[in-house]
Amino acid sequence: MDICYIMKTIILGPPGTGKTTTLLNEVDKYLKNTDPDKIGFFSFTQKAAYEARDRAMKKFNFSEDDLPYFRTLHSLAFRRLGLKKENVMQSKHYEDLGKKMNIRLDYHEYDNDHTGIFSTNSDILRIIQLAKLKSITPEQQYNLKQHTQDISLRDLLICYNELKAYKREYNLIDFTDMITEFVNSDASPKFDVVFLDEAQDLSRVQWNMAKSIWDKTQDSFIAGDDDQAVFRWAGADVDSFITQKGKLLNLTQSYRVPRAVHDVAMNIVGRISNRIHKEWKPRVHEGALSYYHDFQNIDMSKGEWLVLSRTRYMLNDLENVLYSRGMFYRNKFKKAYEQDLYDAIFDWESARKGKPINADQITRIASYMSPDKYQKENLQYLDKDCFYSLDELYDKKGLNTKQIWYEAFDQAPEERVRYIRRMRENGEQLNKEPRILLSTIHGAKGGESQNVVLLTDLSRNTQTNYERNPDDENRLFYVGATRTKEHLHIVKPKDIYKSFRI
Numbered sequence: 001m002d003i004c005y006i007m008k009t010i011i012l013g014p015p016g017t018g019k020t021t022t023l024l025n026e027v028d029k030y031l032k033n034t035d036p037d038k039i040g041f042f043s044f045t046q047k048a049a050y051e052a053r054d055r056a057m058k059k060f061n062f063s064e065d066d067l068p069y070f071r072t073l074h075s076l077a078f079r080r081l082g083l084k085k086e087n088v089m090q091s092k093h094y095e096d097l098g099k100k101m102n103i104r105l106d107y108h109e110y111d112n113d114h115t116g117i118f119s120t121n122s123d124i125l126r127i128i129q130l131a132k133l134k135s136i137t138p139e140q141q142y143n144l145k146q147h148t149q150d151i152s153l154r155d156l157l158i159c160y161n162e163l164k165a166y167k168r169e170y171n172l173i174d175f176t177d178m179i180t181e182f183v184n185s186d187a188s189p190k191f192d193v194v195f196l197d198e199a200q201d202l203s204r205v206q207w208n209m210a211k212s213i214w215d216k217t218q219d220s221f222i223a224g225d226d227d228q229a230v231f232r233w234a235g236a237d238v239d240s241f242i243t244q245k246g247k248l249l250n251l252t253q254s255y256r257v258p259r260a261v262h263d264v265a266m267n268i269v270g271r272i273s274n275r276i277h278k279e280w281k282p283r284v285h286e287g288a289l290s291y292y293h294d295f296q297n298i299d300m301s302k303g304e305w306l307v308l309s310r311t312r313y314m315l316n317d318l319e320n321v322l323y324s325r326g327m328f329y330r331n332k333f334k335k336a337y338e339q340d341l342y343d344a345i346f347d348w349e350s351a352r353k354g355k356p357i358n359a360d361q362i363t364r365i366a367s368y369m370s371p372d373k374y375q376k377e378n379l380q381y382l383d384k385d386c387f388y389s390l391d392e393l394y395d396k397k398g399l400n401t402k403q404i405w406y407e408a409f410d411q412a413p414e415e416r417v418r419y420i421r422r423m424r425e426n427g428e429q430l431n432k433e434p435r436i437l438l439s440t441i442h443g444a445k446g447g448e449s450q451n452v453v454l455l456t457d458l459s460r461n462t463q464t465n466y467e468r469n470p471d472d473e474n475r476l477f478y479v480g481a482t483r484t485k486e487h488l489h490i491v492k493p494k495d496i497y498k499s500f501r502i
């Protein structure tokens with residue numbers, strides 16, 4: 001009888017210590033002597049999995065087809081079970097069921113990154129989904145009293161049973177069902193080595209799936225940081241990560257966090273009661289730390305900025321400040337409405353300087369002009385493969401203006417025009433990514449910036465959670481602070497009782 005000795009290596013990576021890079025270096029070693037389709041690289045987020053795949057493709061001249069198992073766990077389950085998109089529950093299905101039951105059921109996947117993390121305004125649906133992610137019954141999740149709405153156990157169970165019946169009737173499956181079915185059907189391929197990144201964010205059912213994979217594998221690598229486990233509210237099971245057994249590889253040198261920020265971060269993380277103790281060093285740079293009581297007092301006129309709040313709604317007031325000052329920013333959770341106008345401006349200004357533009361550029365420009373500035377019928381028949389000078393358009397194609405953009409674009413919304421003019425006057429580089437990004441702390445996980453603004457305001461619900469389970473909030477603000485490469489700006493509300501304590 002052959003005996004298989006499974007080697008499991010656990011990589012502990014505090015902020016900026018190169019956890020993912022270390023994992024990818026191990027991938028490189030195996031790719032030298034292992035068939036690529038015998039390597040499984042799975043990550044909590046699609047972004048991380050695809051970055052690993054793209055690196056392997058570039059270094060070893062592989063195609064996507066050569067690396068079929070660089071993906072999220074949900075994506076692996078979807079593929080191995082032979083599912084199609086129409087087999088998976090979508091927002092429209094939850095809305096349809098809600099209408100039939102005369103209740104509101106809204107659901108969407110968090111950031112559309114195939115993580116299985118979801119967002120909903122329905123506490124009934126939240127209880128059901130969390131119970132499934134934790135592998136417990138809806139009654140058990142209900143008894144945890146973590147919901148905010150007045151819900152009866154009877155109504156919860158009715159909805160639970162109606163949801164199951166709806167999925168059976170329409171032959172549908174949700175993301176958690178997908179994972180459970182994968183495990184029950186023993187659908188995992190056999191790998192020579194398995195890599196699992198961002199493991200601290202996996203739910204209980206995802207841990208079950210991961211175990212079903214590495215039980216067939218001789219070598220496995222698990223990378224994560226329990227101190228950065230910020231999705232427990234959505235079913236993540238950090239305890240399963242903390243209790244993993246194997247060879248430990250501790251990364252101890254941060255290449256991101258300066259000394260001043262490191263001191264703040266270690267003060268926060270020291271309050272977490274249930275964690276793996278780990279020490280790590282800041283990079284050899286002092287950095288800076290500043291405190292404010294008003295966001296408006298921060299000078300953000302230059303440099304790269306990441307502005308972080310506890311909840312999305314807190315970002316709205318910040319937007320108004322940046323907009324009024326003509327600063328180039330983007331709210332991660334909103335569409336960048338100005339981008340099409342930016343592009344049209346660049347095209348038009350380039351044409352005025354003598355650079356030819358194509359039919360698509362001309363059409364975009366014309367969309368911001370009143371009909372008296374161009375002859376629509378002439379522009380409709382431009383050759384898609386040709387480029388045209390402004391003089392040619394003016395002389396032969398019915399364009400009736402050569403004005404500067406804010407005069408020519410008389411159909412552009414006045415407020416947007418004023419905002420763009422203010423940004424250009426401030427020297428903002430509109431042909432680049434916005435230098436200021438607004439995000440929740442959850443949304444910024446994995447990111448970094450020279451300057452980080454951390455708002456410590458807590459909403460009523462998060463204040464309650466802070467008092468009930470301080471570990472969750474401590475982990476979250478630890479993640480927020482450690483996005484900083486240079487200068488951390490901490491904004492405290494005047495009411496200290498509504499603030500996270502730093």
